[in-house]
Amino acid sequence: MTTHYLGIDIGGTKIKTVVLNGEGEILDQDEVLTEDDSMDAELWKKKIIAQIAEKTHRYAGKDDGLLQCAISAPGLVDKKNQMILHMPERLQGIENFNWSEELQRDIKIINDGHSACLAEYESFYRGQGIQHMLMLTLGTGVGGGIIINGKLYQGNLQRAGHVGHMTVAYDGAPTMTNMPGSLEHAVGNFSVSERTQGRYRSVRELVDAYKNGEESATGWWLESVQKLAVALASLTNILSPELIVLGGGITAGAKDVLMEPLRDFMTRYEWRPKGHKIKLEAARHGSFAGAIGAAFFARKNNS
Numbered sequence: 001m002t003t004h005y006l007g008i009d010i011g012g013t014k015i016k017t018v019v020l021n022g023e024g025e026i027l028d029q030d031e032v033l034t035e036d037d038s039m040d041a042e043l044w045k046k047k048i049i050a051q052i053a054e055k056t057h058r059y060a061g062k063d064d065g066l067l068q069c070a071i072s073a074p075g076l077v078d079k080k081n082q083m084i085l086h087m088p089e090r091l092q093g094i095e096n097f098n099w100s101e102e103l104q105r106d107i108k109i110i111n112d113g114h115s116a117c118l119a120e121y122e123s124f125y126r127g128q129g130i131q132h133m134l135m136l137t138l139g140t141g142v143g144g145g146i147i148i149n150g151k152l153y154q155g156n157l158q159r160a161g162h163v164g165h166m167t168v169a170y171d172g173a174p175t176m177t178n179m180p181g182s183l184e185h186a187v188g189n190f191s192v193s194e195r196t197q198g199r200y201r202s203v204r205e206l207v208d209a210y211k212n213g214e215e216s217a218t219g220w221w222l223e224s225v226q227k228l229a230v231a232l233a234s235l236t237n238i239l240s241p242e243l244i245v246l247g248g249g250i251t252a253g254a255k256d257v258l259m260e261p262l263r264d265f266m267t268r269y270e271w272r273p274k275g276h277k278i279k280l281e282a283a284r285h286g287s288f289a290g291a292i293g294a295a296f297f298a299r300k301n302n303s
Contacts, residue, residue, distance in 0.1 A: 001060065001061065001063070001066050002021070002022060002066070003022060003065070003066050003067070003068060003302065004019050004020065004021055004022075004027065004059045004060070004066065004067050004068075005019065005020045005021075005022075005067070005068050005069075005070075005295040005296070005298040005299045005302070006018070006019050006052065006055050006056075006059075006067050006068070006069040006070075006295060006298065007019075007020070007069075007070055007071075007072065007115075007290075007291040007292055007293065007294030007295030007296070007297070007298060008048055008051060008052070008069070008070070008071045008072065008291060008294060009071075009072040009073075009112065009115065009288070009289075009290030009291040009293075009294060010034065010044065010048070010071065010072065010073040010074075010091065010094075010112075011034060011112075011287075011290070012034065012036070012140070013033065013034055014031045014032065014033060014034055014287075015031065015032050015033075015034050015044065015047055015048060015051065016029070016030070016031045016287065016288055016290065016291040017029065017030045017031070017051050017055065017291055018288055018291040018292050018294075018295050019055060019059060019067075019295065020292070020295040020296070020299065022299070024122060024123065024296065024299070026292070027059075028055070028058075028059075029288055029291070030051075032047055032051070034047075035047075036091060041092040041093065042092060042093045044091060045093060045094075045097070048071070049102075049103065052069060052103065052107075055067060064105045065105075068106070068298040068299065068301070068302045069105070069106075069107050069108070069298055070107070070108035070109070070110055070294040070295065070297040070298035070301070071099060071107060071108070071109050071110070071294060072110050072111070072112045072114075072115035072116075072290040072291065072293060072294040072297075073087070073091070073094065073109065073110075073111070073112055074087055074111070074112050074143075075087030075094070075095075075111065076111070076157060076158055076159055077109050077110060077111050077154075077158040078109075078158070079157075079158065081108045081109050081110060081158075081297075081301075082098055082099070082100055082107075082108070082109060083095075083096055083097055083098050083099070083109055084096075084097070084109060106301075108294075108297055108298055108301050110293070110294055110297045111143075111145075111154075111158060111161070112137075112143065112290045113135075113137050113143030113144045113145050113161050113162070114145040114152055114154060114158075114160075114161055114293070115145075115289070115290045115291075115292075115293030115294050115297065116135060116137050116143075116145060116247055116248075116283070116285070116289040116290055116293055117133070117134075117135035117144065117145025117146070117147065117152065117161065117245070117293065118145065118147075118152050118293035118296050118297055118300075119285050119289040119290070119292040119293035119296060120133075120135055120245050120247065120283050120284065120285060120289065120293075121133055121135075121147050121152075122293075122296045123284070123285065123292070123296075124284060125243065125245075126150065130147075130242050130243055131147075131148075131149055131150050131242065132147060132148055132149070132239070132240065132241045132242050132243075133146075133147040133241050133242065133243045133244070133245065134146055134147075134163075134235060134236075134239055134241040134243070134244045134245070135147075135161075135244070135245040135246075135247060135283070136163055136164075136232075136244070136245075136246050136247070136248075137247045137248035137283075138187055138188070138228075138246060138247070138248040138249070138250035138251050138258075139188070139189060139248035139249045139250055140188060140189045140190050141164050141184045141188045141189075141190060142163060142164030142182075142183050142184040142187055142188055142248075143161065143162065143163075143164060143248075144161040144162070144163045144164070145160075145161040146160055146161050146239065146241075147241075148239075152297075162177075163183060163231065163235060164182060164183050164184030164187075164188065165177045165179050165182050165183075165184060166179070166182065166183050166231055166234070166235075167179050167180055167181050167182060167183075168181055168182070168183050168186050168227040168230050168231055169181025169186065169227070172185060172186075173185055173191075173194070183227065183228065183231045186223075186224050186227040186228070187224050187227065187228055187250065189202055189203045189249070189250065192205075192206055195220065195224075196216075196217075196220050199216060199217075199220075200217070200220075203250050203253070203254070204253055206220060206221055207221065207253065207254050207257055207258075210222075210257065211257060221257075222261060225258060225261045225262050225265060226265050228262060228265075229262055229265030229266050229268070229269055229270075230265075230269055232244055232262075232266065232270075232278070232280075233266060233269035233270045233271070236270060236271070236278050237271060241278065242278075242279065243278070243279045243280075243281060244278055244279070244280050244281070245281050245282070245283050246258070246259075246280065246281070246282055246283060247282070247283030247285070247289060248283075249287075251282055251283060252282075252283075252286060255282070259280065259282060262280065263280060266278070266280070
């Protein structure tokens with residue numbers, strides 16, 4: 001039997017799984033409800049263990065080594081990629097839980113933003129010769145990942161790529177990291193009601209109102225996109241990537257309503273020596289990006 005790679009992504013509502021072969025082709029994908037709010041506070045953990053057991057039986061038989069596994073999750077990961085060290089308010093029992101010790105097999109852990117970045121890079125851009133890439137995931141909050149010299153850059157404390165916590169308004173509301181006026185607050189779904197004075201409850205509502213030409217929605221939406229452009233131009237100056245990929249539910253839902261004004265704002269802020277400008281692309285993997293990236297991470301650590 002040949003080696004396969006299982007990626008698991010722990011989301012807010014669903015646990016997604018993907019199995020890749022050695023060529024990176026998707027053989028299997030599945031999802032179950034996370035049920036993080038269940039009376040059994042660790043039901044989500046039992047579901048993941050059951051998924052690993054079922055996929056191992058199907059793809060590896062009695063030899064666990066033939067199915068390498070990695071788990072994508074929000075939070076800060078330890079330096080050996082074995083456990084989540086810090087993830088407040090969600091998934092009781094995940095902090096400092098060592099999956100490898102529990103299951104007596106090697107299980108790697110990767111931050112979900114890093115995982116989504118790796119999925120896009122390995123699937124679509126490594127083969128193009130891209131060496132430096134930045135990805136942002138725009139959803140409830142803003143996460144991301146960084147590729148440098150063809151490798152995922154996790155950084156000290158594994159917190160590289162947390163671009164949502166950069167400041168785009170020095171006098172804005174503080175984040176959980178104490179940064180004022182964060183990109184996450186400017187763009188993320190969690191803050192829509194606050195920043196629109198209670199008028200809209202979600203980015204989807206705001207975008208729909210913008211499409212309908214509502215004046216207030218136009219101002220608020222374009223302000224968010226403008227701040228995103230400022231952030232991307234700043235990150236381009238710092239990291240000098242060849243490509244920036246935007247993923248997450250906001251990107252998928254807004255599509256051109258996001259990308260077109262964003263490109264317009266980038267012409268205002270981006271430093272373009274000799275006319276060179278950063279390439280902006282929307283992510284292609286959708287909601288399974290975290291699981292796919294985790295599977296690629298398992299493959300990388302087995303090579």
